[in-house]
Amino acid sequence: MxxxxxxxxxxxxxxxxxxxxxxxxxxxxxxxxxxxxxxxxxxxxxxxxxxxxxxxxxxxxxxxxxxxxxxxxxxxxxxxxxxxxxxxxxxxxxxxxxxxxxxxxxxxxxxxxxxxxxxxxxxxxxxxxxxxRKDATAAEMVGESAAFRTLVGQLDKVTKSNGRVMLSGPAGSGKEVAARYIHAHSGRASAPFVTVNCAGVAPETMEEVLFGRETPDRGVEPGLLEQAHGGVIYFDEVADMPSGTQSKILRVLVDQQFTRVGGADKVRVDLRVISSTNRDLAVEIETGRFRQELYHRLNVVPIAVPSLEERREDIPLLARYFIAQCNKTQGLPMRALSDDAVALMQTMVWPGNVRQLKNLVERVLILGDGSGEIEARELPQDSGPASAEEGRVVLSGTLATLPLREAREAFEREYLLTQINRFGGNISRTASFVGMERSALHRKLKSLGVVTSAKGGARIAQLEDEVEEAG
Structure with missing residues (x-):
């Protein structure tokens, strides 16, 4: 006190x-x-x-x-x-x-x-x-990649309106951060931002949680919709909303009013609705698990949040940001990242996206010795390329069975794909890192059947002459 x-x-x-x-x-x-x-x-x-x-x-x-x-x-x-x-x-x-x-x-x-x-x-x-301060931190967007800049540009366009936004993207990619960014830069920034965890609320209690209830013993207990009045209601993973609740939410969106569970009076609310999903809602609609009318009401402005795979060049920025946050909020050591740790992070597999990166950083800071740079050896080996003794590379089973020429081509293809994606499709930076002239890298990519995309990154393509030879 x-x-x-x-x-x-x-x-x-x-x-x-x-x-x-x-x-x-x-x-x-x-x-x-x-x-x-x-x-x-x-x-x-x-x-x-x-x-x-x-x-x-x-x-x-x-x-x-x-x-x-x-x-x-x-x-x-x-x-x-x-x-x-x-x-x-x-x-x-x-x-x-x-x-x-x-x-x-x-x-x-x-x-x-x-x-x-x-x-x-x-x-x-x-x-x-x-x-x-917590909301401001939670709404902070970090990145410089082309995919990230495209996302922020789309978010900025919707901040000043009251249009409903549907954020799609894989789990852990930062959909709630994007929703909070919209709220923090909108005219409703000083009003509440209320999250409805659609996957975390039991179906039998969802309506009481959303609409509130009235009982003789306890009187009026406002629900989340009422608590968000004047601000934003955020439906996190809306595909998990019970089907019975979906029809009632649809009615709220139409009428801007509802009745509490056990009550009789109409409660009017002024809300902006933002939703998110990591599922294909078209499939959910086709299978009858999601109401098409509700989808059209919520999906006024669809915005795709990229995976960490699509914005690998942001990994160093994000990792340093999370280090600073862990230092500020938990008192964990403020450590720099070594070049080899950055390189390894950018080649790792991130199925959990930004959330997984944040957890990894926190784990390393907790378990580390608390001094010096974070080295590659401190990172978990199950998320990146396997390594054996110092100076040796472990071959995958498939690679080990190929003739030398084919194995070399397969390695070069995978290596260059990894580096191009790491640098967000930037050929100049990739060429500089791998030690090749830009023109030579272009010729090598073409010979290996690797094409770069306008959005950044690269993929393997079937060359026309290969297709003709196969025919």
Whole structure:
């Protein structure tokens, strides 16, 4: 709860207030002049200050102290007390940021009420700021790849509208981060962002969770839709929403109102709806698991969130971002990434996408020795190319059975595919890394049947002459 700093030049008064507050369960500190008061504040900012406006034998009076404290520690609520109170002093104190003004001799009950209200207001303000910082972090988009820039460009276009957005992409790719980005940059940024975990709520309780309920014993219990009023409701993995609930959500989208479970009154809501899915909803509709009408209501603006495979060049940026976040939120060591660790990360398989990368970084920081750069040897070997003794490469079963010429071509093809995808389809950077002239790399890719795409990355293609020879 924190402690209360009592500043008064009269020893009897500050000790009396201190004793009363300690009897009420508060921790207190005492100061008799401005020097003592500022020393206490600078040592450890209190949760609240009770400050006498007239301080004998002090360099600063109460108004001066108030100005200084509110300048350096604006979140500390200050209650001014004075035996010479008048309306001008009260107004001056409030203008300088005081929470309230109480005139001596004061009523103890009145003082306690003011203190409790001030501390509750301060607590709520801190929690609100903490949530805003959390939301801002959760909405932070990190990347520089072409696929990432395309995504952010699409998100920016929808931030200023109220259009419903459907985010599609594999699990762990960052669909919720994209949804929070839309909210954070919209006109509803100061309103709630409420997530509905469609896969995590039991079907039999989904309607109570969404719509709330009314019972004689407990009265009105608002649901998530009501809590999101004025802001954004985010349906995470909407394909998992029970079919019975789908029809009711469809009605909410049409009418912008609903009835609580067990209630009779209509509840009106103003919501922006963002949904996400890692499934093909066309297939879900065809099999009868998802309502086509609801799909058309939700899928006003479809946006695809790329997998980590499609944005490999962002892996170093993301990894460094997660290292900084783990350091900030968990106190884990702030370590740099070695070049060999970056290279290995960019060639690893990431079925869990950005979420898997975040978990890997956290695991390495927890289990590592906490000093120096993160080396490739610290990364899990089950997610990347297998290695044997130092300087040796383990051949896959298929590669080991091929003649040398075919094995060399297969290796070169896979190696160059990996490097091109690692550099987001950038031929110049790939050529520089592998140590080839750009024109020579183009000829090599053509001979191996590797084609690059306009979106970045590469794939194996059947060359026309190979097809003709096969025919």
């Amino acid at each position: 924190g402690d209360i700093l009592i500043v008064d030049d009269e020893r009897d008064i500050r000790e009396l207030i201190g004793d009363i507050l300690e009897d009420e369960g508060f921790a207190t500190r005492l100061a008799g002049n401005s020097n003592e008061a500022m020393a206490e504040v600078n040592t450890e900012p209190p949760a609240l200050m009770i400050l006498d406006i007239w301080l004998k034998d002090s360099k600063m009076d109460g108004i001066d102290i108030l100005k200084t404290v509110k300048r350096d520690n604006p979140d500390i609520p200050v209650v001014i007390i004075s035996g010479h109170g008048n309306i001008e002093i009260a107004v001056a104190a409030i203008k300088q940021g005081a929470y309230d003004f109480i005139e001596k001799p004061f009523n103890i009950d009145q003082l306690l009420v003011v203190i409790r209200r001030a501390m509750e207001t301060s607590r709520l303000r801190r929690e609100n700021q903490k949530l805003k």
